[in-house]
Amino acid sequence: MSSSSSLINALFIFVLAGFIGFEVIRRVSPLLHTPLMSLTNALDAIAVVGAIVLVGEHKSQLSAIFGFIAVVAATSNIVGGFIITDRMLKMFKSSRPATKTAAK
Numbered sequence: 001m002s003s004s005s006s007l008i009n010a011l012f013i014f015v016l017a018g019f020i021g022f023e024v025i026r027r028v029s030p031l032l033h034t035p036l037m038s039l040t041n042a043l044d045a046i047a048v049v050g051a052i053v054l055v056g057e058h059k060s061q062l063s064a065i066f067g068f069i070a071v072v073a074a075t076s077n078i079v080g081g082f083i084i085t086d087r088m089l090k091m092f093k094s095s096r097p098a099t100k101t102a103a104k
Contacts, residue, residue: 040077040081041078041081041085044077044078044081045074045078047070048071048074048075051070051071051074052071054067054070055071
């Protein structure tokens with residue numbers, strides 16, 4: 001009975017965090033998306049460390065499989081976040097070469 005109760009509590013917290021996260025991100029202005037992506041990359045790095053710990057414990061075959069899937073998913077999210085951040089930063093760079101003002 002206790003394990004099903006803790007599972008329901010965990011699912012409730014997950015759904016609540018999903019709704020709150022969606023509302024917070026939906027209201028972010030487009031100019032702040034690059035810093036927000038950098039923050040989510042840092043949070044995903046924490047998820048990768050947690051997933052590696054889960055895989056390393058070898059409590060069961062199922063936990064090792066889920067941990068491996070978590071490592072792959074979080075790592076791909078980090079890589080994708082850095083690619084998107086790089087593309088967004090390139091949008092702000094000038095396409096004109098900078099003029100050098102040398103003292104004569």
